[in-house]
Amino acid sequence: MSAEIDPCSPIGPEQIGEWFEYTDVLIVGYGGAGACAALEAHACGAKVTVLEVSSGSGSTTSLSGGQIYLGGGTPIQTACGFTDTPRDMEAYVRMASGSSGDDEKIRLYCGDSLEHYAWLVNQGVEFNPEYYGGKHTNTPEYQSLAWSGNEKGYRERLVARPAPRAHKPRAFWEDGGATLMATLRKAVEATSITVHHETRALTLVKEGERVIGVLCRHDGQLRAWRARCGVVLCCGGFIMNKDMVRKYAPRLADATPIGNPADTGSGILMGIGAGGAVVNMNEGFISVIWYPSGEFCKGVFVNQQGNRFVNEDCYHSRGAHHCLNQPERKAYLVVDSAIYTEPPMYAAAKVIEVGETFAELERDAGFAEGTLSATMETYNRFAAVGEDPLFHKSPEFLRPLDQPPYALLDFSIDSGVYYPAFTLGGLDTSVDGQVLSASGKAIPGLYAAGRTSAGIPRNAEGYASGLSIGDATYFGRRAGRAAAR
Amino acid sequence: MSAEIDPCSPIGPEQIGEWFEYTDVLIVGYGGAGACAALEAHACGAKVTVLEVSSGSGSTTSLSGGQIYLGGGTPIQTACGFTDTPRDMEAYVRMASGSSGDDEKIRLYCGDSLEHYAWLVNQGVEFNPEYYGGKHTNTPEYQSLAWSGNEKGYRERLVARPAPRAHKPRAFWEDGGATLMATLRKAVEATSITVHHETRALTLVKEGERVIGVLCRHDGQLRAWRARCGVVLCCGGFIMNKDMVRKYAPRLADATPIGNPADTGSGILMGIGAGGAVVNMNEGFISVIWYPSGEFCKGVFVNQQGNRFVNEDCYHSRGAHHCLNQPERKAYLVVDSAIYTEPPMYAAAKVIEVGETFAELERDAGFAEGTLSATMETYNRFAAVGEDPLFHKSPEFLRPLDQPPYALLDFSIDSGVYYPAFTLGGLDTSVDGQVLSASGKAIPGLYAAGRTSAGIPRNAEGYASGLSIGDATYFGRRAGRAAAR
Numbered sequence: 001m002s003a004e005i006d007p008c009s010p011i012g013p014e015q016i017g018e019w020f021e022y023t024d025v026l027i028v029g030y031g032g033a034g035a036c037a038a039l040e041a042h043a044c045g046a047k048v049t050v051l052e053v054s055s056g057s058g059s060t061t062s063l064s065g066g067q068i069y070l071g072g073g074t075p076i077q078t079a080c081g082f083t084d085t086p087r088d089m090e091a092y093v094r095m096a097s098g099s100s101g102d103d104e105k106i107r108l109y110c111g112d113s114l115e116h117y118a119w120l121v122n123q124g125v126e127f128n129p130e131y132y133g134g135k136h137t138n139t140p141e142y143q144s145l146a147w148s149g150n151e152k153g154y155r156e157r158l159v160a161r162p163a164p165r166a167h168k169p170r171a172f173w174e175d176g177g178a179t180l181m182a183t184l185r186k187a188v189e190a191t192s193i194t195v196h197h198e199t200r201a202l203t204l205v206k207e208g209e210r211v212i213g214v215l216c217r218h219d220g221q222l223r224a225w226r227a228r229c230g231v232v233l234c235c236g237g238f239i240m241n242k243d244m245v246r247k248y249a250p251r252l253a254d255a256t257p258i259g260n261p262a263d264t265g266s267g268i269l270m271g272i273g274a275g276g277a278v279v280n281m282n283e284g285f286i287s288v289i290w291y292p293s294g295e296f297c298k299g300v301f302v303n304q305q306g307n308r309f310v311n312e313d314c315y316h317s318r319g320a321h322h323c324l325n326q327p328e329r330k331a332y333l334v335v336d337s338a339i340y341t342e343p344p345m346y347a348a349a350k351v352i353e354v355g356e357t358f359a360e361l362e363r364d365a366g367f368a369e370g371t372l373s374a375t376m377e378t379y380n381r382f383a384a385v386g387e388d389p390l391f392h393k394s395p396e397f398l399r400p401l402d403q404p405p406y407a408l409l410d411f412s413i414d415s416g417v418y419y420p421a422f423t424l425g426g427l428d429t430s431v432d433g434q435v436l437s438a439s440g441k442a443i444p445g446l447y448a449a450g451r452t453s454a455g456i457p458r459n460a461e462g463y464a465s466g467l468s469i470g471d472a473t474y475f476g477r478r479a480g481r482a483a484a485r
Numbered sequence: 486m487s488a489e490i491d492p493c494s495p496i497g498p499e500q501i502g503e504w505f506e507y508t509d510v511l512i513v514g515y516g517g518a519g520a521c522a523a524l525e526a527h528a529c530g531a532k533v534t535v536l537e538v539s540s541g542s543g544s545t546t547s548l549s550g551g552q553i554y555l556g557g558g559t560p561i562q563t564a565c566g567f568t569d570t571p572r573d574m575e576a577y578v579r580m581a582s583g584s585s586g587d588d589e590k591i592r593l594y595c596g597d598s599l600e601h602y603a604w605l606v607n608q609g610v611e612f613n614p615e616y617y618g619g620k621h622t623n624t625p626e627y628q629s630l631a632w633s634g635n636e637k638g639y640r641e642r643l644v645a646r647p648a649p650r651a652h653k654p655r656a657f658w659e660d661g662g663a664t665l666m667a668t669l670r671k672a673v674e675a676t677s678i679t680v681h682h683e684t685r686a687l688t689l690v691k692e693g694e695r696v697i698g699v700l701c702r703h704d705g706q707l708r709a710w711r712a713r714c715g716v717v718l719c720c721g722g723f724i725m726n727k728d729m730v731r732k733y734a735p736r737l738a739d740a741t742p743i744g745n746p747a748d749t750g751s752g753i754l755m756g757i758g759a760g761g762a763v764v765n766m767n768e769g770f771i772s773v774i775w776y777p778s779g780e781f782c783k784g785v786f787v788n789q790q791g792n793r794f795v796n797e798d799c800y801h802s803r804g805a806h807h808c809l810n811q812p813e814r815k816a817y818l819v820v821d822s823a824i825y826t827e828p829p830m831y832a833a834a835k836v837i838e839v840g841e842t843f844a845e846l847e848r849d850a851g852f853a854e855g856t857l858s859a860t861m862e863t864y865n866r867f868a869a870v871g872e873d874p875l876f877h878k879s880p881e882f883l884r885p886l887d888q889p890p891y892a893l894l895d896f897s898i899d900s901g902v903y904y905p906a907f908t909l910g911g912l913d914t915s916v917d918g919q920v921l922s923a924s925g926k927a928i929p930g931l932y933a934a935g936r937t938s939a940g941i942p943r944n945a946e947g948y949a950s951g952l953s954i955g956d957a958t959y960f961g962r963r964a965g966r967a968a969a970r
Binding site: 006007008009098099100155247248250251253254268269272273275277278279281282305307308309325327328368369370371374377378381382389390391428437438439441 | 491492493494583584585640732733735736738739753754757758760762763764766767790792793794810812813853854855856859862863866867874875876913922923924926
C-alpha cells in the first residue's frame with residue numbers, strides 16, 4: 001500500500017491485508033454530530049465504533065459557544081415566558097435558509113425540535129430556565145435562553161412570530177460548547193461504544209457500490225475498520241483547508257479562518273470519492289470579532305458611497321455578509337460620543353476618522369460631498385420619531401446620532417474584524433444522512449452529518465447561532481439510526 | 486441493460502454487448518468547444534468522432550451573438566486603430582474572473598490569443614475590420630470589433646489599458662454565432678471527422694480508472710462508442726435543468742432561463758460519475774432583455790432605499806448582478822424625458838411611476854422622504870461638472886437628469902427583464918482539459934471543455950461578451966490536442 005493515499009480514491013477490500021476491527025456502525029469524527037450518531041446507533045442495538053483524529057473529543061462543537069437552535073415551545077421557552085410553535089419556527093428557519101434551503105430537512109428539524117430537546121436532556125444536557133435579553137454573541141453568564149438570529153427582523157416578523165430559540169447548556173459564558181460535548185462524551189462512555197482517538201481516516205473502502213469500511217492511520221500503522229452496517233462521516237467542514245476554500249468558497253479566502261484545525265474537508269473529500277455530490281460549497285459562516293452589540297448597534301453602517309445597507313441590529317454574520325458585499329468590500333460604522341462610551345472590545349474597532357459634524361467627517365474621510373451627510377440627516381430625522389423606513393431597525397436601537405464628535409469605525413475586509421469560522425457546504429444527504437450521488441441516489445453504506453454535509457444552515461445572511469449544532473446533533477442522530485438499521 | 490441509465494454511474498466494458506464503433510477521440514457535443522476539439526484532434530492525426538444530441542450542430546454557440554473575446558493586438562484591433570497587449574488583456578481578464586479565477590488558464594488564454602485568432606481565421610472564420618463604438622449587446626451590422634465588457638470601467642482602467650476585444654465573425658447583427666458555427670462545421674466537413682447527430686450520451690464506460698467510451702441512445706438503440714485515446718465532454722452547462730439550477734445555483738432559479746434546450750447538465754453529471762470534481766457551480770451568466778444602453782445608461786439605478794449601487798454604463802450582466810443583489814432584489818432606473826425618447830426595446834421597460842419632480846416621484850413610489858431626492862440631487866450636482874465620485878460612470882454618459890417628467894422603470898427580479906442564459910460552473914479541468922478529481926488528479930481518458938467545465942468566465946459581475954465562446958474554442962482546442970496524444 002502506497003504511503004500516498006488519496007481520500008478521493010476509495011480502495012477495494014482486496015487491498016486490505018486484514019481488517020483491524022469489525023463493527024456495525026463506524027463513525028468518523030467525534031464532535032456533536034458524531035457523538036449523537038454514535039448514541040443513537042448504539043440505542044438501536046448496533047455495535048458502534050468512533051474514530052477521531054484528535055487526542056480529545058469535541059471538535060468544532062467544543063470550540064463553539066454551545067448554543068443549540070431549538071423551539072416550538074420548549075420547556076425553557078415556556079419557563080421564560082415565551083410562546084413558540086413548530087410552525088413559527090419552521091417559517092423562520094425556512095426564510096433563514098434562503099433559496100438553497102432543504103425543505104424536507106427544515107420540516108423535520110422544526111417538527112421534531114421538542115423531541116430533540118427531550119432527547120438531549122435525556123443524555124444529561126442541562127438547560128437553565130433563565131433568559132438573557134441583551135444583544136451578545138452568547139449569554140454572558142449561566143442563562144440558557146437567548147435571541148440568536150434575526151427573529152425580530154422586519155421581514156422575519158412578517159412570516160413568523162418571533163421567539164428566542166438559542167438554548168445554551170447550563171455553562172458560564174462561552175463554555176456552552178465544551179459543556180455540551182463533555183455531557184455527550186459522558187453519555188457515550190456510559191455505553192459500550194468504542195472510541196479510538198488519534199486515528200486519521202484516510203479513505204473509504206468500497207466493495208462494488210457499497211461502502212464497507214475505512215482505512216486509517218492509527219498508532220503509526222495503516223489499519224482498516226470494517227463497518228457491517230454503515231460508515232457515518234462527521235468530520236466537519238473545510239474552513240481550515242486553504243486550497244479547498246480558494247477553490248470552492250473564494251469569497252472566504254481573504255480573511256483568516258478561526259475554525260477547528262481538523263476542519264480540513266477530509267470527510268467531504270472521502271464522500272466525493274465514494275460518489276457523493278456536494279452542494280452549497282460556496283457558502284460559509286463569517287464571524288466578526290467585534291460587532292455592533294449593545295449600544296453599538298445604535299450606530300449606522302455606511303459603504304464608501306455613504307449609503308446604509310443593512311439594519312445595524314441584525315445578527316452579526318448577516319451584517320458581515322452585507323459589509324463584505326459592498327463595493328470594494330469597504331464598510332464603516334458611524335457612531336457618536338454617546339454610544340462610543342461603552343467599554344467592551346474597543347481594541348478591535350479601528351477609528352479611522354473623527355469629526356465635529358457629519359460634513360466634516362464626510363470631507364475628511366473622503367466621501368463625496370453631500371452623501372454621508374444626507375444619509376445621516378435622513379437617519380436622524382426618522383430615528384427622532386422612532387422609525388427606520390429604509391431597513392426597519394428595531395425602535396429600541398433607534399436614536400439620532402447627535403452627540404459630537406462623530407467617529408468612523410472600519411469594517412472593511414482588511415480591517416481584521418472578519419473571521420470565517422466554518423463552511424456551510426458539503427455532501428448532499430437525505431434526511432436520514434444517506435450520502436447522495438449527483439443523480440440523487442443513495443450510496444449504500446455511506447452517511448454524513450454535521451458540516452461534512454449540507455444541512456439546515458445555508459448562508460451567512462440567514463445564519464442564527466445554534467443552527468449548526470442543532471443541525472449536527474439532530475441529523476447526526478438520524479444518520480446514526482439509519483446506519484444501524 | 487436497464488432502460489434507466491444513470492449518468493452518474495459509469496458502466497464497465499463487460500456491460501457492453503459489442504462496441505458500435507471505435508474511434509481515437511470521441512467528442513460529446515457539437516458546439517464551439519466540440520467543433521474546435523474535433524478539428525485539433527484530427528489535425529494531430531487522430532480518428533475523431535463527434536456525437537451530438539440535436540439534429541443540427543451549433544448548440545449554445547449558434548444561439549449566441551458570436552462574439553469571441555480576443556486581444557493582445559489582433560489584426561482587427563490594429564486595423565481599427567486600437568493598441569492592445571497580452572499583458573493588458575491578461576490583467577483585465579484576471580480582474581474580471583474575480584477571486585475564483587484560474588490563473589494558469591487566464592495566462593495561457595491571453596498569451597495565446599493572437600495564435601487563437603490566427604487559427605480561427607485559418608478555419609475560415611472571417612473578421613471584418615470595422616469597429617462599432619456604440620453601447621449595445623452586439624454590433625448592429627457587420628462590424629466585427631466592439632467593446633463587450635467593463636474595460637473602460639474605473640477600477641479596470643487602473644489595472645489595464647482598455648481595448649475593445651469582442652470579435653464577431655463577419656455577420657449581420659446577432660447572426661455571429663450561427664455564422665461562426667457554420668464556418669467551423671464546414672471546416673469539420675472538409676476532414677474525415679465523423680459526426681453522429683441525434684445521439685444522446687447516457688453514461689461513460691470505464692475500465693478501472695480509465696474512461697474508454699460512451700454509452701448512447703442512437704437510432705432507438707443503446708449503442709456504445711469506444712474511444713481509444715480519450716472522451717471530450719463538450720455538452721454545455723445546466724441552465725435548462727431546473728433541478729440542478731435549484732440545487733447548485735439557486736440564485737438563478739427565480740428567473741426564466743433562455744438557454745439552449747440541450748444544456749441539461751448531462752456532461753457535468755457524467756463527469757462527476759467518472760470521479761470529476763465540480764467548481765463554481767453557483768454562478769451563471771444573467772442576460773437582461775433590455776438594458777440601459779445608448780441614452781438609457783444616462784439614467785440612474787436606485788434600490789428601494791433610493792440609493793445608487795453601480796455605474797449604469799457597465800456591462801449588462803454586471804448591472805443585473807448588482808440589481809439582483811439589492812434588498813429584496815428590487816431595483817429601478819430613474820430616467821428623465823430627454824433620455825426616454827429613444828425607441829428601441831421599450832416594450833420590456835415597465836414604467837411604474839412618473840413625476841414632475843424627484844420629490845413627487847419619491848413620494849408616489851413609496852421611497853422614504855429625502856432618500857431618492859437626495860440621491861438625485863447629488864447625482865445631478867456632480868453630473869453637471871462631468872463627475873461621478875460614487876461609481877465613476879464615464880463622462881460621456883453623465884448629464885444631469887433635469888427634463889421632467891421623470892419616470893421610474895422596473896428592474897426588480899419579478900419585472901421580467903432577467904434571463905439566465907448559461908451556467909459558469911462545471912467540471913474542474915487542467916489547462917489541457919483533463920477532468921480533475923477533488924484531489925486534483927487527472928481522470929485518465931476524460932476531458933471537458935466549454936460550459937461543461939469551469940473556465941475563464943466565472944461570474945456575472947465580471948462577464949464580458951465573448952469570454953464564454955473564447956474559452957470554449959480555445960480550451961476546446963487544447964482538450965482535443967491533449968486527448969489525441
